[in-house]
Amino acid sequence: MSRSRLLFELSGADEDVRFSPYCWRIRFALAHKGLTAGTVPWRFTDKDAIVASGQGKVPVLIDGDHCVFDSWAIAEYLEATYPDHPSLFGSPPGQALARFINQWTGEVLHPAIARVVIADIPAILHEKDRDYFRTSREAAFGSTLEALGAKRADSLAALRRVIQPLRSTLTAQPFLAGATPNYADHIVFSGFQWARIASPVSLLAADDPLGAWCERMLDAYDGLARAAPRASLPVSA
Numbered sequence: 001m002s003r004s005r006l007l008f009e010l011s012g013a014d015e016d017v018r019f020s021p022y023c024w025r026i027r028f029a030l031a032h033k034g035l036t037a038g039t040v041p042w043r044f045t046d047k048d049a050i051v052a053s054g055q056g057k058v059p060v061l062i063d064g065d066h067c068v069f070d071s072w073a074i075a076e077y078l079e080a081t082y083p084d085h086p087s088l089f090g091s092p093p094g095q096a097l098a099r100f101i102n103q104w105t106g107e108v109l110h111p112a113i114a115r116v117v118i119a120d121i122p123a124i125l126h127e128k129d130r131d132y133f134r135t136s137r138e139a140a141f142g143s144t145l146e147a148l149g150a151k152r153a154d155s156l157a158a159l160r161r162v163i164q165p166l167r168s169t170l171t172a173q174p175f176l177a178g179a180t181p182n183y184a185d186h187i188v189f190s191g192f193q194w195a196r197i198a199s200p201v202s203l204l205a206a207d208d209p210l211g212a213w214c215e216r217m218l219d220a221y222d223g224l225a226r227a228a229p230r231a232s233l234p235v236s237a
């Protein structure tokens with residue numbers, strides 16, 4: 001009998017708008033492994049719903065009797081638990097290198113993307129999350145969301161410099177993992193998917209060569225990412 005699987009995923013006021021980059025990695029990872037999971041829409045303040053995980057962030061995966069949190073831990077869990085399914089990392093060295101991609105994305109890429117899109121996020125959140133989001137994010141950035149929004153053009157220019165190594169790599173090969181995507185691509189593209197769903201701002205200029213890789217990732221796994229509902233937002237200045 002197949003195991004029941006549930007993934008708690010961050011959602012906006014519209015529960016179909018799932019914009020967390022960390023949750024997207026796990027959606028991709030499950031698709032890559034050919035595993036299905038039910039999903040539970042979760043809001044920032046729904047801490048009680050994931051209390052069994054002993055912490056307050058998503059993704060949280062319930063896989064049969066196992067409760068796993070933290071996207072990297074979930075990816076390693078899936079790889080170890082389902083070794084006969086397609087590998088997320090290709091090899092142990094691939095797994096070690098993917099850890100670097102994981103850290104670079106969390107420590108460099110995500111903060112750069114956040115500075116571009118964060119001012120758009122309150123508008124898509126459930127009302128009960130708005131104060132929490134503002135207070136926690138303004139403390140983290142040391143700046144009001146409005147001040148971050150006012151610096152959007154500079155932040156976008158900075159982001160476009162930060163992603164130059166992605167650009168040069170992904171014009172030389174189709175995916176970070178080579179001919180086909182693996183968890184390294186899931187990690188990085190999920191940041192672009194976050195912005196695509198939550199913000200009207202395009203992270204890439206129309207002629208950015210990285211756009212072709214984004215299109216390949218949108219098409220991957222039967223168009224999983226392309227099919228995801230996006231928030232409808234007016235373009236802000």
Ligand SMILES: N[C@@H](CCC(=O)N[C@@H](CS)C(=O)NCC(=O)O)C(=O)O
Pocket residue numbers: 010020021022023044056057058059069070071072136
């Ligand atoms: N290191 C964690 C980070 C997860 C994370 O930050 N998730 C956000 C959603 S994108 C969250 O649940 N935040 C809850 C909060 O800020 O209270 C992972 O890789 O899963």
